[in-house]
Amino acid sequence: MPTIKIFDTTLRDGEQSAGVNLNFSEKLEIARQLERLNVDIIEAGFPAASKGDFASVQKIAQSIRNCSVTGLARAVISDIDAAWESLKDGAEPRIHTFLATSPIHRQYKLKKTKEEVVETAVETVKYAAAKFPIVQWSAEDATRTELPFLAEIIEKVIKAGARIINIPDTVGYTTPKEYGEIFQYLKNHVPSIDKVSLSAHCHDDLGMAIANSLSAIENGATQIEGTINGIGERAGNAALEELAVALYIRNDHYQASTRLNLEEISRTSSLVSKLTGMVVPANKAIVGRNAFAHESGIHQDGVLKEKTTYEIISPDLVGFQSNSMVLGKHSGRHAFKNRLMELGLEVSDEDVKPLFTVFKDLADRKKEMTDDDLAAIVLEEKLSKEQRFYELIGIQIQYGTNSVPTATVTLSGSNNEVIQEAGTGAGSIEALYNTLEKCVNETVNLLDYRIQSVGAGRDALAQVFVKLKYDGVETSGRGLAQDVLEASSRAYLNAVNRVIYMNKKTAAPAVEAR
């Protein structure tokens, strides 16, 4: 039975989702969780895109030992050089280089003839193969490319040194039958095809990314690319958790498996959702809140009599716990630390103490502390530790249906000075944000604001995501608190602090880029 390699591109194509902006520590946290999930390949970023991307790819390649780490590069020598510099210390360095092949992309985007496209692809693959032990080459927009030309260029890049050939459905245009036929065509028309592995990379514009990926497997693909929760450019990529569980549950049909630790799926999904701010829809297959919920009487009756009447996947399979309430205000530090370890949240001894204080503080006010709450507070504390320039001391909001909402905010600045301002707005959040803007010394444009509850119940924690422009830089921020206004303030300050941190890092001479 073939084992399908899972190529995770959450940190590259996933990060191309509109509004998603992960920083260095967040990417590393996700990469570590992907390693626990046991994906085969992590595409950590696009090293030539920016100093920040270069540094995160490099750090991930150096830190992750149980997966191969790759980075994307255009068919451009300087992109390949940047990829090599960032990936060379990895456990198994590999490059993913690509060039568009379709007539639309050749004519309008690249402004190259077929011959020029072939020449550029061959030259750059040769250059990459002289550095990297493994070269993956992608024919961008393959599914809208003339098949004879696709076969011709693939044969030539294989001869130039490519070992994995990826056939992306870049714009999510193909259908399962058609995509399968492309793989068959290539197997019959590319003389050297047996020397390489074939990979599928599907987008979900027409909602067919998973169906297309499965069809690719049925027609010879041995590697599937996708992202956690299906995040990605436009409508997103194939959701890896859906693919892996489909192969597991319908093994009788596909007769193929993956190496994924399926029990890590729920945790990975929740981490990616928290850090990207991309909320998982309740009805999303495998990881949605309702994916295992039975609402109607006939279904409940059936499930009570025999689960398999309406349940084809057991929640345990993907790591959902039926009773996740584990810790409370009477818990001690040992139990707390132990639970964090069970949840795969790596925390140093030195960090446990402040985290435990935050935990106790919340547990005092909140009836139940779920695993989700724990993960949320640990991530919040751990990932924003080095990025605290403005810190919230307190807020006070006055709101009444017939009065002007007023906010008073007290912060501490980077030199521990106390900053206090008051302001008004049309609503409580506007009053709060107008006042915070006065405190942080620069114009702030709020571009997006989203709120979500962590877990259920009246005492659930509030998680707020904001996207804003501060000091001319667009960024995002997260805030967690029991109160929505406090969570809103924290999200705002988190975003502002990220910009200050980024500016400091790029100003410092020791940034890890070339």
Ligand SMILES: CC(=O)SCCNC(=O)CCNC(=O)[C@H](O)C(C)(C)COP(=O)(O)OP(=O)(O)OC[C@H]1O[C@@H](n2cnc3c(N)ncnc32)[C@H](O)[C@@H]1OP(=O)(O)O
């Ligand atoms: C299908 C995909 O997901 S592809 C990956 C998409 N991801 C990203 O683009 C994120 C990272 N990108 C970036 O940071 C920037 O686009 C950079 C650094 C790569 C390039 O930035 P810029 O030099 O400013 O170029 P810009 O992005 O405006 O245009 C892209 C250029 O690359 C060319 N190009 C696009 N793909 C390729 C390729 N595979 N190989 C060679 N050149 C390419 C375009 O034709 C265009 O060239 P032109 O300037 O001669 O017209």
Ligand SMILES: CC(C)C(=O)C(=O)O
């Ligand atoms: C870079 C390539 C593989 C890509 O993301 C796409 O074509 O969708």
Ligand SMILES: [Mg+2]
């Ligand atoms: Mg893509």
